[in-house]
Amino acid sequence: MTPTEPSPETPAEPRLTSLAHGGGCGCKLAPAVLQDILRGMPQAAPFANLLVGTETSDDAAVWRLNDQQALVATTDFFMPVVDDPFHFGQIAATNALSDVYAMGGTPIFALAIVGMPVNVLSTRTIGRILQGGAAACAAAGVPVAGGHSIDSVEPIYGLVALGLVHPDQVLTNRGAKPGDVLVLTKPLGVGVLSAAFKQERLGKDGYRTLKDTTTRLNSLGAKLPARAGVHAVTDVTGFGLAGHALEMARGAGATVEITADAPMLAGVRDLLQAGVRTGASARNWASYGAEIDLPGDLEPWRRDLLTDPQTSGGLLIAVAADGVRDLQAFARINGSGFDIVGRVVEGPPRVRVTL
Numbered sequence: 392m393t394p395t396e397p398s399p400e401t402p403a404e405p406r407l408t409s410l411a412h413g414g415g416c417g418c419k420l421a422p423a424v425l426q427d428i429l430r431g432m433p434q435a436a437p438f439a440n441l442l443v444g445t446e447t448s449d450d451a452a453v454w455r456l457n458d459q460q461a462l463v464a465t466t467d468f469f470m471p472v473v474d475d476p477f478h479f480g481q482i483a484a485t486n487a488l489s490d491v492y493a494m495g496g497t498p499i500f501a502l503a504i505v506g507m508p509v510n511v512l513s514t515r516t517i518g519r520i521l522q523g524g525a526a527a528c529a530a531a532g533v534p535v536a537g538g539h540s541i542d543s544v545e546p547i548y549g550l551v552a553l554g555l556v557h558p559d560q561v562l563t564n565r566g567a568k569p570g571d572v573l574v575l576t577k578p579l580g581v582g583v584l585s586a587a588f589k590q591e592r593l594g595k596d597g598y599r600t601l602k603d604t605t606t607r608l609n610s611l612g613a614k615l616p617a618r619a620g621v622h623a624v625t626d627v628t629g630f631g632l633a634g635h636a637l638e639m640a641r642g643a644g645a646t647v648e649i650t651a652d653a654p655m656l657a658g659v660r661d662l663l664q665a666g667v668r669t670g671a672s673a674r675n676w677a678s679y680g681a682e683i684d685l686p687g688d689l690e691p692w693r694r695d696l697l698t699d700p701q702t703s704g705g706l707l708i709a710v711a712a713d714g715v716r717d718l719q720a721f722a723r724i725n726g727s728g729f730d731i732v733g734r735v736v737e738g739p740p741r742v743r744v745t746l
Contacts, residue, residue: 404516407479408589410508411470411545413671442558443494447565447642450490450625453556461558463496468504468549472585472702473602476516480523480548482605486628486703487550488531492612493626493706495562496554498531503538506547520548531608560616564625564635565642567709571622573649573733574715576611576722577604577705579632579696580659582669587662597658604656605703611727612706618721620714627704631675633683633697635707636733637742643709646738648745651686651693654730663692671700684743697744709735 442461443453451465467487471479484501491498503524507517525535528550535550556562567573584601587593593601615621623643627635632653640647675698676683685694705728710718715731722729733745 404512406474407471407476407546408474410511413470442561443563447563448638449563449565450493451496453494453561455558459557461556461561463491463494463554463556464551465490466504466549466551468547469702470545470547472605473588473598476519477523477526478602478606480520480525481527482523482602482703483548484524484527484550485606485608487552488527489609489612489626489628489703491552491554492609493562493624494554494556495560495612495616495624496556497613498528498533498552498554500533500536500553501528502551503535503540504547504549504551505538505540506543506545507540508544508546509542512546520546524548524550527606527608531610557616562612562615562621562624563642564623564639567623567639567643567645567647567735568711569645569735569737570712571709571735572712572715572731573636573647573735574708574710574718575627575632575654575705575730575732576609576708576728577607577627577701578654578656578728578730579627579699579701579704580656581605581701581704582631582672582699583659583662583667583696584656585702586669587667590667592662592667600656600658607703609706611722611725614721614725615708618710618714618718620711621708621718622711623709625707627701627707629671629700630679631672631698631700632707632732633742633744634675634679637679637682637740639707639709640735640740640742643735644740646736646741646743647733648736648743649697649733651689651697651744651746653696653732655696659696660692663695668695669700672698675700682741684741686744686746689744689746707732
């Protein structure tokens with residue numbers, strides 16, 4: 392009997408993914424809905440120490456503590472993207488820590504956010520989710536120092552993640568410049584794989600690919616402030632590559648070009664061509680498609696790839712052209728992926744997909 396199997400005396404529990412109407416970063420509110428909600432928020436009073444707030448939909452807030460330190464603060468949580476409770480906890484925690492790394496920060500500790508249907512899931516299963524999250528934090532060198540839990544209809548897990556960065560070295564999604572090259576550190580397709588998993592169409596190799604990419608820390612981000620030519624960084628999550636590239640374009644006041652031939656995880660192309668996609672992919676396109684220029688002969692599945700929500704996706708980095716080779720070598724030394732996926736050019740703040 393494997394550790395995840397129930398004992399003969401224990402009633403079988405439902406699949407974690409069956410308890411949630413969505414999963415992973417596909418649970419995020421559609422970009423257009425989120426904009427409508429935030430539009431009604433009152434303007435915050437100016438705070439001299441608030442270095443990054445809500446202005447450009449960045450990955451985390453940043454508060455200056457002193458001349459040498461700024462606090463990076465973020466929260467991220469979602470419903471299960473897989474059924475294994477330990478893996479769910481790992482994935483959710485890795486995803487939350489990514490927002491600290493995307494700002495150039497180094498995590499210092501985390502707080503757990505836990506909402507569980509306690510009348511449906513055993514304390515052992517819930518405990519395994521928390522253990523998975525703690526394991527991801529331990530891999531990042533930080534403790535889970537506390538948190539909050541509630542009885543919830545759907546299972547929810549995530550973190551408040553806190554980190555530190557030098558105030559003069561904060562990385563944001565708004566510093567890209569025309570002439571920059573865009574680099575992505577993880578292939579796309581997590582949403583497609585998770586949709587196939589929920590439909591019971593994902594084999595063991597596909598599941599291993601899903602688990603391996605979503606539990607790989609984006610720790611490269613903490614080392615990027617010291618790299619010459621790195622101008623902007625964001626992590627690619629629920630809005631897909633196209634959506635997060637659009638946020639970068641808006642922040643830069645320039646056009647971002649991304650290739651339709653973006654890197655994808657093993658097995659994703661076949662699943663896309665078979666019609667597998669998430670509902671969030673369609674919601675993403677409905678929200679921001681008017682600001683994306685597509686080639687007239689683009690195959691529909693390629694658009695679905697670019698709008699595919701990425702749970703614990705890679706970093707999207709805007710780097711000066713003369714710094715690409717150095718960054719590539721540095722990424723490889725640090726065990727990170729590296730694919731050129733586009734560039735920044737003069738023009739209105741839009742995204743242009745190229746063949």
